[in-house]
Amino acid sequence: MDIVEFFQQSAGKWSSMRTSHHLAFKQQEAGKSNIQIELLDKTDPAVIQLCQQYNVDPATAACGARVSWDGTMDWDKEKHDGTTVLVPVANPDNPKEGTLLREMGYAEKAPVAGSYHINETDELTLVTEYESMYSKERLWFESPNVRLRHSILKRFGGFSMASFCSEIRLGVAKPDEQTSDTAAADAE
């Protein structure tokens, strides 16, 4: 699986459960959200604009995605919603590694580019380094309709938070996906 295939597999609507483990406080917080991931062509104006923001040639973009989320976390009970654009730019010599451009960072609301790589079991790892923060996220599909994510956050060099998300595809999967999903489940 390369990054374009990973994005294609991620496209759609997902029901997500999120848990954040605040390591220093030994407290955990639960959240729920709906996530929509829309695949964008590399010629999409939003992709071109994000590339220009990072001084990256839009022709080198692998693809793009618009991610929207709408959810709540237990502690503040407030609505958390937003949207961002992601653009992966693969390394010329290795299509399984590259840079991920983001309109907005996960941990900070400033634009920041991360690095990604996809390993031999099709797990995507994203590493983002902020000024005083480091985040590593791993994403993988247990089946075409079950996506799991885990991340760890360091602040000032110390572990600060570990989080885990389980995401179930909403709505009707494409017939071929349903078949392969059932087959995969049966096979295991």
Add this chain to the structure above:
Amino acid sequence: MDIVEFFQQSAGKWSSMRTSHHLAFKQQEAGKSNIQIELLDKTDPAVIQLCQQYNVDPATAACGARVSWDGTMDWDKEKHDGTTVLVPVANPDNPKEGTLLREMGYAEKAPVAGSYHINETDELTLVTEYESMYSKERLWFESPNVRLRHSILKRFGGFSMASFCSEIRLGVAKPDEQTSDTAAADAE
């Protein structure tokens, strides 16, 4: 890292936060526990007894561990405590793969052997297949004193539960571990 080194690194007392995502109900449950992992020599009577229970030659055991836990889960607010013995038996041709004998299964309270492998990033995967259940757990160290675990459970071929644990070593680490931990955190 081989399975003996993984067990050695796991030895000690840990403060664990656990979250279970019940996928069908879209509900999550939090829990906390203290875990103690005591390394056992392959000549320990408990190791020999477990091997005999599985008709395995105790001489083939890589090592053993006694795991004790004491915690609570939010839904029932009851004490969950117990103890079990684990014995890894490495494949003769590949020390990174083998069978894990358990006194008690994680998902069912019957003895059941699982299979394990350790990948090139030192992540341990345990797969256990029960009659109508399948469990896959992945464990890894983010640092010598931070251990993370994730598992997925299938019942009758369908995804049933995903869980995530973050574990922080309790007490004073050995001086060399403290140093390497700090160094690793600084380096990242």
